[in-house]
Amino acid sequence: MSTSFRFIVSRTDGGARLGEFHTPHGTVQTPVFMPVGTQGAVKGALFKDLEEAGAEIVLGNTYHLHLRPGDELIARRGGLHRFIGWDRAILTDSGGYQVFSLAERRKITEEGAEFQSHIDGSRRHLTPESTVDIQARLGSDVAMVLDECLAYPATRDQAAESMLRSVRWAARCRRRIEALRSSSAPDIVVSNAGQAQFGIVQGGVFPDLRCESAEATRAIGFEGYAIGGLSVGEPIDVMYDIVTETASRLPIAQPRYLMGAGTPEDLVECVSRGIDMFDCVMPTRNARNGQLFTSRGRLNIRNARYADDDGPPDPSCGCYTCRRHSRAYLRHLHLAGEMTGAALNTLHNLTFYLDTMRRIREAIMFGTFDTFRQEFLRSVSRPAHDA
Amino acid sequence: MSTSFRFIVSRTDGGARLGEFHTPHGTVQTPVFMPVGTQGAVKGALFKDLEEAGAEIVLGNTYHLHLRPGDELIARRGGLHRFIGWDRAILTDSGGYQVFSLAERRKITEEGAEFQSHIDGSRRHLTPESTVDIQARLGSDVAMVLDECLAYPATRDQAAESMLRSVRWAARCRRRIEALRSSSAPDIVVSNAGQAQFGIVQGGVFPDLRCESAEATRAIGFEGYAIGGLSVGEPIDVMYDIVTETASRLPIAQPRYLMGAGTPEDLVECVSRGIDMFDCVMPTRNARNGQLFTSRGRLNIRNARYADDDGPPDPSCGCYTCRRHSRAYLRHLHLAGEMTGAALNTLHNLTFYLDTMRRIREAIMFGTFDTFRQEFLRSVSRPAHDA
Numbered sequence: 001m002s003t004s005f006r007f008i009v010s011r012t013d014g015g016a017r018l019g020e021f022h023t024p025h026g027t028v029q030t031p032v033f034m035p036v037g038t039q040g041a042v043k044g045a046l047f048k049d050l051e052e053a054g055a056e057i058v059l060g061n062t063y064h065l066h067l068r069p070g071d072e073l074i075a076r077r078g079g080l081h082r083f084i085g086w087d088r089a090i091l092t093d094s095g096g097y098q099v100f101s102l103a104e105r106r107k108i109t110e111e112g113a114e115f116q117s118h119i120d121g122s123r124r125h126l127t128p129e130s131t132v133d134i135q136a137r138l139g140s141d142v143a144m145v146l147d148e149c150l151a152y153p154a155t156r157d158q159a160a161e162s163m164l165r166s167v168r169w170a171a172r173c174r175r176r177i178e179a180l181r182s183s184s185a186p187d188i189v190v191s192n193a194g195q196a197q198f199g200i201v202q203g204g205v206f207p208d209l210r211c212e213s214a215e216a217t218r219a220i221g222f223e224g225y226a227i228g229g230l231s232v233g234e235p236i237d238v239m240y241d242i243v244t245e246t247a248s249r250l251p252i253a254q255p256r257y258l259m260g261a262g263t264p265e266d267l268v269e270c271v272s273r274g275i276d277m278f279d280c281v282m283p284t285r286n287a288r289n290g291q292l293f294t295s296r297g298r299l300n301i302r303n304a305r306y307a308d309d310d311g312p313p314d315p316s317c318g319c320y321t322c323r324r325h326s327r328a329y330l331r332h333l334h335l336a337g338e339m340t341g342a343a344l345n346t347l348h349n350l351t352f353y354l355d356t357m358r359r360i361r362e363a364i365m366f367g368t369f370d371t372f373r374q375e376f377l378r379s380v381s382r383p384a385h386d387a
Numbered sequence: 388m389s390t391s392f393r394f395i396v397s398r399t400d401g402g403a404r405l406g407e408f409h410t411p412h413g414t415v416q417t418p419v420f421m422p423v424g425t426q427g428a429v430k431g432a433l434f435k436d437l438e439e440a441g442a443e444i445v446l447g448n449t450y451h452l453h454l455r456p457g458d459e460l461i462a463r464r465g466g467l468h469r470f471i472g473w474d475r476a477i478l479t480d481s482g483g484y485q486v487f488s489l490a491e492r493r494k495i496t497e498e499g500a501e502f503q504s505h506i507d508g509s510r511r512h513l514t515p516e517s518t519v520d521i522q523a524r525l526g527s528d529v530a531m532v533l534d535e536c537l538a539y540p541a542t543r544d545q546a547a548e549s550m551l552r553s554v555r556w557a558a559r560c561r562r563r564i565e566a567l568r569s570s571s572a573p574d575i576v577v578s579n580a581g582q583a584q585f586g587i588v589q590g591g592v593f594p595d596l597r598c599e600s601a602e603a604t605r606a607i608g609f610e611g612y613a614i615g616g617l618s619v620g621e622p623i624d625v626m627y628d629i630v631t632e633t634a635s636r637l638p639i640a641q642p643r644y645l646m647g648a649g650t651p652e653d654l655v656e657c658v659s660r661g662i663d664m665f666d667c668v669m670p671t672r673n674a675r676n677g678q679l680f681t682s683r684g685r686l687n688i689r690n691a692r693y694a695d696d697d698g699p700p701d702p703s704c705g706c707y708t709c710r711r712h713s714r715a716y717l718r719h720l721h722l723a724g725e726m727t728g729a730a731l732n733t734l735h736n737l738t739f740y741l742d743t744m745r746r747i748r749e750a751i752m753f754g755t756f757d758t759f760r761q762e763f764l765r766s767v768s769r770p771a772h773d774a
Contacts, residue, residue, distance in 0.1 A: 039719075039720075039723045039725055040716070040720070040723075040725075041720055041723075041728070042727070043725065043726060043727065044726055044727070045727065046707070046727065046730060046731070047711070048711075064723075068719070068722065068723055069694070069715075069719040069722075073694065073695065073715075077695065077697060077713070077715055083713070083715065083716055084712075084716055085713070085716060307460065308460065308463060308464065310464060320433070320435060324434070324435075324472045325471075326464070326470070326472070328456075328460075328464055328470065329427070329470055329471055329472060331456075332426075332427060332455070332456040332470075333426075333427070333428055335455065335456075336426045336427075336455055338426055338427075338428045338430065339431055339726050339729065339730075340428035340429070340430065340431070340432065340433065341428070343726075343730065344433070
């Protein structure tokens with residue numbers, strides 16, 4: 001049993017890379033943004049609308065799906081793709097981040113994490129081996145290794161110790177998936193024989209630890225590499241510097257995934273630093289809170305200035321929301337607490353993110369990425385706008 | 388200024404009527420079900436999905452829209468159709484029902500209703516004249532007169548007194564809309580010059596009062612007639628009897644609208660009694676609570692029996708939800724509190740209601756309505772099913 005995952009870089013422009021990766025559920029063009037489908041659904045969006053907006057891959061959260069409805073049930077239903085009715089690619093995280101941020105009474109040892117479910121209080125274990133097994137049952141196209149997620153700020157010693165543990169966990173994850181691929185763990189249902197596995201570089205805000213982590217993770221060998229532990233409160237320049245430093249230590253021929261970022265600005269800045277993949281709850285979560293991302297900056301739809309505004313949220317956007325509805329209407333729906341408002345805002349924000357990635361890819365293709373980046377940052381990096 | 392509303396009955400089959408009415412926003416085939424768009428949105432559905440499901444008219448609630456965002460704002464935005472981005476027909480109620488069911492500290496006099504907004508506590512007035520003006524600003528295609536809505540049960544004296552007041556209010560509503568049509572109230576913005584106005588028959592569960600109300604309301608003269616004050620807790624047989632009795636007293640050449648009903652069974656039973664129009668929150672509200680209407684009865688998606696059920700909610704349904712998703716997935720989304728679950732359930736339930744109306748119209752067309760009715764009631768009237 002081996003992975004059918006393949007990544008091809010077709011063009012570079014400065015540090016930016018244009019490419020695609022192939023999965024058992026289709027091809028994904030990079031740089032790519034992955035909408036977050038926490039519990040098997042992207043909050044506020046139907047899959048048909050995601051397809052229409054051009055999403056080629058979504059992210060599923062292993063922690064949530066493990067607790068409810070359970071990976072065993074999902075495996076019985078033929079894996080996550082069949083269970084949720086999404087035929088395109090899926091990446092699953094390891095569950096580690098949620099154990100660190102959501103679970104109660106957690107205890108971390110070398111063996112793994114012991115914690116209490118935030119849903120029913122039941123005691124649970126998450127080990128490097130068990131997250132591999134859970135993700136095998138889910139059958140995502142890309143699985144992530146278990147890593148330890150440190151709170152920011154951390155001392156150098158804490159970051160070093162944690163990074164080294166993450167490396168040891170990564171090696172255990174790799175051994176486990178190789179066992180599954182060689183069918184030497186026959187009791188585990190493998191829902192997707194072509195599943196790839198990505199390692200994760202840690203090391204906090206310390207460049208030398210990041211280098212050490214990158215080297216050690218490369219030495220284990222994965223189909224792709226993620227940068228974890230960023231976008232957790234550190235200054236933005238520190239994040240960008242760490243991304244630059246870390247990306248340069250990762251293999252040229254494999255995809256690089258910046259976990260949990262980011263703002264529209266982060267997408268463009270980090271593509272220029274060699275990142276190929278992104279995920280973030282920001283477009284969906286902010287939509288529900290009434291914040292719209294537009295080509296002219298961010299727009300808080302609850303603002304009284306929009307009460308009589310017949311214009312679309314973003315005059316440059318071709319999404320259903322912008323083609324059909326006004327700011328005045330969206331403001332009304334938001335203030336009235338109508339879920340339709342959250343859905344329309346979500347559709348717009350995801351379209352904005354996916355369109356941004358399309359424009360990024362186009363700019364790399366034409367060798368004009370740096371010009372695009374500067375113009376994009378100038379127009380988008382405004383807190384509000386008078387359009 | 389005159390209404391462009393026209394109603395044509397093309398076929399009858401027993402008491403059932405096949406027809407259509409023409410509005411400034413398109414033709415509506417009857418018998419018709421109108422999804423409820425309380426605050427300018429059908430909860431859980433996008434308009435494009437309603438269009439795809441075949442909705443030709445939706446209902447808007449005058450009480451809600453008057454309080455938020457306000458009919459003056461909606462008039463400034465060009466009327467309700469333009470404000471919400473829905474080009475097909477809209478019927479608005481008078482607001483009376485919500486004043487009686489939602490508002491606080493209400494006081495009813497011959498002049499009208501004085502009440503406190505449930506949103507901000509402000510003191511408000513609703514009179515026969517003001518509801519006509521509000522609905523003129525909204526610019527719906529069909530406006531309803533203000534009627535008094537009695538709680539069930541009511542004594543005969545209460546019902547009689549209330550019915551007579553409703554008749555007097557109806558006459559005032561008619562005078563007011565005629566003033567608007569003849570432009571003798573130039574200070575009121577009329578967003579839809581082709582707006583029709585329907586009278587409402589009251590009289591509780593007392594056949595003689597219903598007859599008296601029907602006669603008096605006909606005497607005033609409206610473009611259509613509604614039956615109000617039913618589906619408020621009375622036994623179902625009483626409701627059906629009152630519908631039969633009342634419908635027979637209404638003009639043959641004009642549409643008959645049973646307000647606030649009902650179940651799928653109610654639709655079929657009341658079409659057979661001569662009703663042409665229905666509205667009800669049941670398909671949308673029950674969807675959000677996890678109840679699905681299917682061709683084999685009602686299905687509560689939270690039921691444990693569906694945890695591993697790969698089948699669609701309704702094997703006979705062609706809606707997006709049934710084409711793409713399983714009961715197991717919908718159950719998971721419901722238990723996880725995902726709004727996507729509510730949206731998928733809503734899409735299915737509305738499709739079921741709209742498909743039922745389509746099948747009703749087809750059966751009348753072919754002269755097989757009574758057979759259809761019996762088969763429909765046999766298959767649908769089950770509390771749960773083992774499909």
